[in-house]
Amino acid sequence: MNDLSQLSTSAKGRSLLPSPEQRERLRRKRTLRDNASRYGIGAAGIGVVIALGMIFVYLFSEVMPLFKSAQVSTEQTYAIPGVAGSETLEHLTIDRHDTLxxxxxxxxxxxxxxxxxxxxxSSFEMPRPDDAAQSAFATGFATTGAFAYGYDNGEISLGQVEYAITYPDNQRHIEPQLTFPLGEAPLPLDEAGRAIRVLGLQLGDRGIYAAAELEDGSLTVTSFERRENIMTGEVSIEQTTAELPGFDGRARQILIDNRFRHLYVSDDGGAIHHYDIGNLRAPEYRGAVRVTEEGGVAKMALLNGTVSIIAGTTDGQVRQYFPVRDAQNQYDLTHIRDFARYEAPITHIEAEYTRRGFLVGDARGNLGIHHATAGADVFDAPKTEGPLARIAISPVNSLALLVDESQRLQVASVSNRHPDISISSLWQKVWYEGSSEPRYVWQSSAGGDEFEPKMSLVPLTLGTLKAAFYAMLFATPLALMGAIYTAYFMSPKLRGKVKPTIEVMEALPTVILGFLAGLWLAPFVENRLPAVFSLLLMMPIAMLAFAYLWSRLPTALRTRVPDGWEAVLLIPVIVLVGWACVTASPHVEILFFDGSLRQWLTDNGINYDQRNALVVGIAMGFAVIPTIFSIAEDAVFNVPKHLTQGSLALGATRWQTVVGVVLPTASVGMFSAVMMGFGRAVGETMIVLMATGNSPIMNFNIFEGMRTLSANIAVEMTEAAVGSSHFRVLFLAALVLLAMTFVVNTLAEIIRQRLRKRYGNL
Structure with a gap:
């Protein structure tokens, strides 16, 4: 005991060990620090999870309105103004401010x-010929505001509705006006004075066209052109009339496109007849399509752009048609898609002004809203007790007028913000107007309101995977092999220089890499394609040949190079082979490819774009290599030494040890490195934005570009109108990108855990 007490005290009588009170105080401090660390790290982890969850919630909040159903709510009901009991309502319109x-x-x-x-x-009376009765009525597409009355003496009166807007006392005032594009006097459509039975009308940039079926069943089409003499101010109307080939049966409705190329006539036998009137002097009958076998075509309507026809039948079918170019460069009317079938005959079809949407009414009073591009049925509900006789939709798609058979008018609010987006339009092939077949297309905007937005996410998703694939194809072998050599074979001193140098590459801004790839690398690769392929082939061969020659040198000579410094000797070989391949490139093109490898590829059906996946793979590969290399190198370097030393002691060579011991043990970390690099490649923006050409195409051709999800968001988000379908689809693209990385990382973690469990006992 005396010895112990002497050991616990110093020569001066002070204790060398903490007192019990001091030990208790230190224990409390340590416990406090442990708890602070545990709870602090836990709180930080929970914060990360919450932040990630909030990102998902925010993206979902922006995306969910895309898939919200349409709503139609009746606000007022009253008798139709201006329609007496003995009169028939021919047409209804709404001004763009939903006021009149x-x-x-x-x-x-x-x-x-x-x-x-x-x-x-206000009220206006259309001028009409003396002693003539109205026998037909027609309208141009809704955006023109044009309409025409046809009479039983072969004449027509053409009018156009316009709205003058003024702001007296800072209050908007809308004054309706009735104008006459061809003058107030009725114009003869048939010189023989035959009654107009069915009338069709269209206004376009090239003039005005009117077509009619006359009382004897003949079909005629007339163009009107207004000419004004600059000197005298005299106005004249020039007419050109052509007779159209007839068909069996009588016409029900006539439609003309606004380019004055196609004319369509529905008959009482369930068919639509197609005429090519591009050359009015020699119109051509292009044939007929059968819409229904059990009834007739009750109503037709042209959609925005006047390319597509929506046909409704007496047996409740609703179908879309538009002309498709054949191999002989001729257009044939083609059935594109069907919409939800109604249980009663179709009574009216009204197209929206600026979208490919339309409203349908049937004889049971049901109202349906559909969209052609999305192939979607967005609304269906009964609105009147009897047949729904007439429908009007406002230019901004926020208000609808519904008329029943008793001439009662319903004013209904419409909430239908994004009918053009559906699961099928985003992820399936869509047959767009002007295409010969269904396709995946991303083209979100154009110069006019007649444009049909094409917002398929498939080309963008494929482009993202394409860019990541070629980047990983370039980066993964170099990064992993470099990591293995650096960690296991390289001398510590050389490793201390190489590893930090490669890791510093990760700090290089990707915008610089994209700039160099787009402005220097892409032209270099285009002008020296043989050099690129020669490097891919000759560089490994040259390195293997040098290694073989090095192994055959005398031992005394090889030992002069310190162990682990052999890689430095490869630098001159790499430089020499690279210089030789680049120098020989023009001669190779002359000898084997008639002077241009790019032209040779084009002649053999392989498209080549200057900014392509090859350039992106190289540039993005250099951005990904540091990430993969750093993590993989640490994993290999941290393999326990007793495992490698034991393997060597049992007689294995260094390479056998690498393959049999090091790689299985480090596989978890190496796999994590590859997945981290893949995540970096998937989310890369600036390199693919500047080095790909940004073309949303559907192929894996290494010589063509692509458009990725991230690059598309960066390019188009600033141009998208807030709250528009385009805006929300871009948020959906961000959600898809986030989901892709989340799924990949989850699978990677599952595989990593299994690898750790398998090799954790080594």
Missing amino acids: GASFTDTGRITFFELEGGAIR
């Missing part, structure tokens, strides 16, 4: 009324 409505009767009266309450604002 207009009713057109068979007597030629146009009445403008307040949508709020139905008070009449």
Whole structure:
């Protein structure tokens, strides 16, 4: 005991060991620090999970309105203003500010009324020929505001609705006007004075076209061109008339596209007849398509752009058609898609002004809203007790007028923000107008309202995978092999220089890599394609040949190079082979490819773009290599020494030890490195933005570019209108990108855990 007490005290009588009170105080401090670390790290981890969850929640909040169903709510009901009991309503319109409505009767009266309450604002009478009765009515596409009355003496009266907007006392005032593009006097459509039975009308940049079926069943089409003499101011109307080939049966409706190329006539036998009127002097009958076998074509309507026809039948079918170019460069009317079938005959079809959407009414009073591009049925509900006789939709798609058989008018609010987006339009092939077949296309905007947006995410997703694939194809072998050699074979001193140098590469801004790839690497690769392929082939051969020659040198000579420094000797070989391949490139092209490898590829059906996946793979590969190399090198270097030393002691060579011991043990870390590099490649933006050409194409051709999800978001987000379908689809693209990385990382973690469990006992 005396010895122990002497050991616990110093020569001066002070204790060398902490006192019990001091030990208890130190224990409390250590416990406090442990708890602070444990709870702090836990809170940080939970914060990361919450932040990730909030990102998902925010993206979902922006995306979910895309798939929200349409809503139609009746706000007011009253008798149609301006329509007497003995009159028939021919047409209804709404102004773009949802303030005024207009009713057109068979007597030629146009009445403008307040949508709020139905008070009449003004009324106009169309000029009509003396002793003539109205026999037909037609409208141009809704955006033109044009309409025409046909009479039983072969004449027509053409009018156009316009709205003058003024701001007295800073209050908007809308004044409706009735104008006459061809003058107020009725114009003869048939010189023989035969009654017009069915009338078709269209206005376009090239003039005005009117077509009619006359009382004897003949078909005629007339173009009107207004000419004004600059000197005298005299206005003249030039008419060109052509007779169209007839068909068996009588016409029900006539439609003309606004390019004056195609004319369509529905008959009472369930068919639509197609005429090519591009050359009015020699119109051509292109044939007929059978819409239904059990009834007739009740109604037709042209969609925005006047390319597609929506046909509704007496047996409740709703179908879309448009002309498709054949191998002989001729257009044939083709059935594209069907929509939800109604249980009663179709009574009216009304197209939206600026979208490929349309409204359908049937004889049971059901209202349906559909969209052609999305192939979607977005709304279906009964709105009237009897047949739904007439429908009008506002230019901004926020208000609808519904008329039943008793001439009662419903004013209904419409909420239908994104009918053009559906699961099928995003992820399946869509048959777009002007295409010969269904395709995957991304083309979100163009110069006019007639453009049909094409927002398939498939080309962008494929482009993302394509860019990541070629980047990983370039980076993975170099990074992993470099990591193995650096960690296991290289001398510590050389490793201390190489590893930090490669890791510093990761700090290089990707915008610099993209800039160099787009402005220097892409032209270099294009002008020296043989050199690129020669390098891929000759560089490994040269390195293996040098290694073989090195192994055959005398031992005394090889020992002069310190162990682990052999890689330095490869630098001159790499430089020499690279210089030789680049120098020989023009001669190789002259000898084997008629002077241009790029032209040779084009002649053999392989497209070559200057900014392509090859350039992206090289440039993005250099951005990914540091990530993979650093993690993989640490994993290999941290393999326990007793494992490698034991393997060598049992007689294995260094390479046998690497293959049998080091790689299985380090496989978990190496796999994690590859997955981290893949995640970096998937999310890369600036390199693919500057070095790919940004073309959303559907192939894995290494000589063509691509457009990735991230690059597309960077390019188009600043141009997208907030809250628009385009805007929300870009958020959906971000959600898809996030989901892709989340799924890949989850699978990687599962595989990593299995590898750790398998090799954890080594």
